[in-house]
Amino acid sequence: MTRNYRSQLTGLFGDPVDDNPTGIMEEAGYAARGLDYRYVTMKVSREDLPDAIRALRALNFRGVNLTMPHKIDVLPLLDELSAAARIIGAANTVIVEDDGRLIGENTDGKGFVEALARAGIGLDGARVTILGAGGAARAIGVECALAGASSLTVINRTVARAHDLADLIDSQTPASADASAWTPGIGVPEGTDVLINATSIGFSPDSDARPDIDYSTIVPGMIVSDVVFSPARTRFLQAADERGATTITGLGMLACQGARNFTLWTGVDAPLDVLEAALAAELARE
Ligand SMILES: NC(=O)c1ccc[n+]([C@@H]2O[C@H](COP(=O)([O-])OP(=O)(O)OC[C@H]3O[C@@H](n4cnc5c(N)ncnc54)[C@H](OP(=O)(O)O)[C@@H]3O)[C@@H](O)[C@H]2O)c1
Structure with a gap:
């Protein structure tokens, strides 16, 4: 049997970012679909964004989300933008294609x-x-x-x-x-x-x-x-x-954009109810 100890990587770049609950939601979805994917919340300063984006290819990430202050700054660092990201002038999601191309999307x-x-x-x-x-x-x-x-x-x-x-x-x-x-x-x-x-x-x-x-x-x-x-x-x-x-409420928007990102990275239908429930439970805990 071929063993695989390497998880597929996704995550979030932002600053400040420590209190962002997106990872709880996405990882609940990965577990529910039996996917060996991880979602890592990463503090990335404005100056370090170009290095962090370059690292996506080097580390074989499937993709990341972007939050403050990176949604606009990221645009010139990407290979291609979806129509929505181009019109809006900001990207909240990067998809790393199999050939390493970086695609910017806006799912908000x-x-x-x-x-x-x-x-x-x-x-x-x-x-x-x-x-x-x-x-x-x-x-x-x-x-x-x-x-x-x-x-x-x-x-x-x-x-x-x-x-x-x-x-x-x-x-x-x-x-x-x-x-x-x-x-x-x-x-x-x-x-x-x-x-x-x-x-x-x-x-x-x-x-x-x-x-x-x-x-x-x-x-x-x-x-x-x-x-x-x-x-x-x-x-x-x-x-x-x-x-x-x-x-x-804003919970539905967060869960729905999270579900879209899930599918863009994994190619698998997202369990929206699981994402929403995980998010609601996490926020209720605070
Ligand atoms: N539910 C979701 O899925 C979801 C997704 C994305 C973002 N969000 C939330 O959306 C909010 C906005 O995010 P953003 O990225 O749009 O931030 P942003 O680009 O910094 O924009 C903030 C907006 O709020 C206005 N504002 C802030 N404080 C104000 C005040 N005291 N009085 C009047 N206007 C005020 C700003 O007005 P000025 O232009 O005058 O500064 C600006 O229009 C955040 O709370 C974020 O967490 C939620």
């Missing part, structure tokens, strides 16, 4: 769209309002537009970034977009079908914080979603619940 926005779809929510013709214009907002905005949203409004503290994202959506997707500066207590635009907090406001340990908007402009039936996943039931979502909105 697709994970978001998929999490809505799993809750029975489609985006065809939807009017979407996004709070924030950073990496998560860009990925979500572009993928919502590609998934059929008809119009998007981007509201951001730094208004120039809001305009950048709105211009990107206008020029690269079939949807139309506009931008607003985030003034304190700003109202949700009338007619919004889907409202998304794509900022880091409310993330633990600042879980008492919530976006400064006029919550009375959230109406029953509106879909309200948060990218923050720890805690899952953010104060933003609690307030939206009180207004009669349908709320979607």
Whole structure:
């Protein structure tokens, strides 16, 4: 019998990165599918990213995720980008092909769209309002537009970034977009079908914080979603619940993008329920 003591390697580059739970989720999935894969969480500084990316080939990695501050810096270090990564201008996933080529992909926005779809929510013709214009907002905005949203409004503290994202959506997707500066207590635009907090406001340990908007402009039936996943039931979502909105936590997005990455690296269908349960259990433990 041929013995194999070498696991297939995947992981995460970031800084800070120590409290990122993605590895728990992916390794639960590998175990459930009987795959000899490992997911290693690695602290990589901005200056060391080129060396770390070169090391992927030398160490025969199958791929990695990227988190702050690497999602944009990684682009020139890769051989090829998916259409989504190119339009969004950021990659959260690298796939190492058998011939050593490095492919950049962005699964954040697709994970978001998929999490809505799993809750029975489609985006065809939807009017979407996004709070924030950073990496998560860009990925979500572009993928919502590609998934059929008809119009998007981007509201951001730094208004120039809001305009950048709105211009990107206008020029690269079939949807139309506009931008607003985030003034304190700003109202949700009338007619919004889907409202998304794509900022880091409310993330633990600042879980008492919530976006400064006029919550009375959230109406029953509106879909309200948060990218923050720890805690899952953010104060933003609690307030939206009180207004009669349908709320979607950031856990589904994280699990859905994790499932996509799992399949990109292993070629095997991901056990999404296992990923989601592992993540929820880990976050409940904190
Ligand atoms: N659930 C998931 O699967 C998932 C996936 C990816 C990311 N995330 C989460 O998404 C969040 C954002 O990540 P990112 O990569 O987009 O970060 P980022 O690129 O640094 O962008 C942060 C955004 O939040 C805004 N912001 C931060 N603090 C604010 C405040 N006090 N008031 C108003 N706006 C504020 C920033 O506005 P300015 O432009 O004015 O600075 C910017 O638009 C993080 O919490 C991350 O963990 C979740």
